[in-house]
Structure formats: C-alpha cells, structure tokens
Amino acid sequence: MRLTCAFATSSDTPEHVRIAESLGYERAWCYDSPALYPDVWVQLCRAAERTSTIGLGPGVLIPSLRHPMVTAAAIGTLVDIAGQDRVAVAVGTGFTGRFTMGQRPLKWADVADYVTTVKALLRGEIVTWEGGRIRMMHPEGFGPARPIEVPFLLGAAGPKGIATAQAIADGLFLAGATPVPGFAWEPYLMPGTVLRDGEGYESPRVMRAAGHAVTVAYHFFAENDLPTELLPDFEEWRHAYDDVADDERHLALHDLHMVDVNERDRPFVTPQHVELMGAAWTPAALRERLAALEAGGVTDIVYQPAGDIPAELEAFASAVQT
Secondary structure, X not given: OEEEEEEOOOOXXXXXXXXXXXXXXXXXXXXXXXXXXXXXXXXXHHHHHHOOOOEEEEOOEOHHHOOHHHHHHHHHHHHHXXXXXXXXXXXXXXXXXXXXXXOOOOOHHHHHHHHHHHHHHHXXXXXXXXXXXXXXXXXXXXXXXXXXXXXXXXXXXXXXXXXXXXXXXXXXXXXXXXXXXXXXXXXXXXXXXXXXXXXXXXXXXXXXXXXXXXXXXXXXXXXXXXXXXXXOOHHHHHHOOOOOOHHHHHHHHOOOOOOOOOOOOHHHOOHHHHHHXXXXXXXXXXXXXXXXXXXXXXXXXXXXXXXXXXXXXXHHHHHHHO
C-alpha cells in the first residue's frame, strides 16, 4: 500500500507538501472548497515548484465550480510545472465544495459529461460545450503540447458513482466508504492522529489533531440525511444549530470544516467521541487497520493531518513505515 496524504488546502500547503515528500509520501491531494480554502490550483502549482517527485492533484475537484476549459488549462499549467507523470485529478459530485454554497451534489451523469469533455480537451480535440465549439489553442510557451494524458479518479461510494468510475475513470477515491474490489487504483482518505507513547484520548494534542476527523462525519450525515443512529449524540449535536436560519445553516455547519472544530461542534468532540469514531490510533492499531484496508482492495492510504501538520505527517509516516 502506498503512503500518500491530503490537505485542507491552505497558504502553508506547498511547504507541507515539501515536508511530506521528504518523509516518503508518494502523492499529495488538495481539497477543492473555495468557500473555505485558497484556490487549489494555485497551491498545487506552488507545491510543484518546491518538490521534485511527489505526485500532485486536486482531490476532489468539483465540476460546477469551473468551465471545463478552465480545468483543462489548470491541468496543463500544473503538468507544465510538475511534469505529466506527477499529476492526477480526482473529481466528485461535491460535498463541502457545493454544500458551502447552498447547493446539493451534482448528478453523476453531469460529472461524467464534464470529465469526458476535459479529457477530450486535453487530447487536443474540438468539443461542444454550452452550444459552443472549443479547443485548447495554447501555442508553445503557453502550455504543454497536446495530448496531455493524466489519470482521473472519481470520489464515489454508491452504485451510480462506482458504475461511472468503472466507465470513465482510472480509479476510485474513497472517503469513509467501503473499499470496492476491482479497481487498479483505490486511494482511501483517513483523517485523524497517531497516539504517542503513553498518550490517551484526553490529550489536548489529540483533541486538536483528531477533532476534524470526528466532526466531518456529523457534517456529512446531516447534509445527506443519513441514518442518525450511526453517530453518538447526533440529535443533541443537530440542536446546536437550531438558532441558525435554514438558508444559512450550511454556512455555520461547515465553519472550520476539516481544519479545526467550530464552537457549535466543540461540545461533541470529547475523548469518548474521538475513541468511538476511530479518529486516533496506536501505531499497532493503525497498521492493523491499514492491513485490513489493503486486503479489501485499497491501494493508497491518504492521510489528512490537522493541528501541527509537519509533526502529524512525521508521526503517521513513522507508524506506517515501522
């Protein structure tokens, strides 16, 4: 299983990617949520200029945020800086990237249309989008020559998304979903923290580094109307947002999403919640978990740290590589 990482994209992400490369991480994915984070393509290009081997890409890209030509040009720019063999693109229907703007996820048919259009543009073909005929026309010095061939993965979990990935993608990007056998490339996102020697769940460091891994589950279940009995204290948590107007609840809900714990969520990030949600692991328990994921078909573990990110990257890599 390959050791890779992901970042809630920040202005410090390029330096964190450099550190990850030095620690042996093989790829870095950056989140695409412009209401929360800086532009993902700018930070990926900055990271490319500081590194030489680590793979780079957005994970996951949200089609509705950009015209397919804009995405094709962004991919070309990153390829121009990093080299084609380092770039991959993961695409999804939109969790945080759309919910933070009051929108529901896209239909998989629309995602498939978008991805096939971007791939055709990268090949240098003329395609039709919104009634207009378009083609990448970048001359030498303005972008890499076509064809540009980079792998695409889909962030999917349900049957429609998996079927779409089987039809048009090179792999499946998993975030909390059950591994699906049969994909040659199947990264699995894992936020949280590694417990240090003698450290318990009540450690302030653990709470800071694992809180985002607890709250993301509440955010996801609430936004997607999933069965609430799967999460501890879910109804009490939901009442913490009762005083927020319905048309603005998504703004409060995703405050500090995957970065830290907001004040409404904080009472529900306790040592007990961290333990119950599996957001912190001993090195031995982590290796056992990774072995089970690998047996299920996962090819890459994608670790997303929070808190002291360089220290968390180092601790996770050390636990996995021991």
